[in-house]
Ligand SMILES: [Zn+2]
């Protein structure tokens with residue numbers, strides 16, 4: 097087999113995100129697999145087909161390394177480990193994933209509660225519940241990592257050693273892996289070719305602040321080629337880091353403008369920031385991000401929340417009614 101990195105492009109059942117990537121790198125007699133794709137019907141057949149195109153078999157996998165605990169990046173870890181008899185490297189902070197797999201219904205209820213607290217009207221909540229009631233993922237066993245993928249942990253391959261860098265923000269468990277001689281970065285969802293942001297809401301105090309610090313971490317690496325969790329590889333890594341940082345600041349500024357005129361709920365802020373109203377198909381995505389921006393402004397002392405149903409937000413220091 098040739099020395100190199102193989103991109104395994106695997107299908108996803110999500111309309112806006114039709115594919116994810118796993119990356120296969122030869123390591124002696126085995127193969128290191130960065131990310132796994134999602135667990136769903138036929139997903140193992142898709143992985144087998146993609147690996148066969150590179151002359152590889154699932155049984156060749158000697159290590160599974162997951163960039164973060166999202167369904168599309170670790171969903172097949174348990175099955176690959178069982179078939180290949182290999183070990184798992186993954187960050188230990190996986191509360192959200194474990195809860196989702198242990199009790200999917202409670203996760204839906206929590207999302208509805210967050211939406212209600214954010215000011216989504218009752219009728220829209222009912223529609224959202226009806227649409228989300230049919231789960232868009234299959235439950236799978238979440239294996240305990242054999243190795244905690246923390247800062248400085250290394251993975252050996254025929255291309256050289258990869259070093260883990262913790263990059264929380266998109267998810268608390270997010271890690272990037274860097275190969276310095278070839279200047280390759282396995283970036284997961286931290287950096288994507290198409291600038292697109294998402295932050296897990298409710299699992300750490302300030303995901304946006306974490307994300308900005310994690311951009312500084314990868315900016316210090318001098319990567320030449322980014323192997324991202326979705327889409328094609330890209331080379332202008334520094335420009336992508338700058339564009340991601342700029343988009344965060346644009347969104348934060350838009351959220352600040354949205355609350356400047358007085359208290360507003362996240363439901364009222366979303367259309368002012370994103371130019372589209374909350375709908376069943378975007379509610380989870382847009383509310384999570386908007387709440388993360390609001391919490392970041394709160395941490396920075398720029399915004400404050402008014403407790404209540406719904407919760408509203410205003411500039412910090414606004415006169416109390
Ligand atoms: Zn993700």
Ligand SMILES: [Zn+2]
Pocket residue numbers: 116166168169285325326
């Ligand atoms: Zn992803």
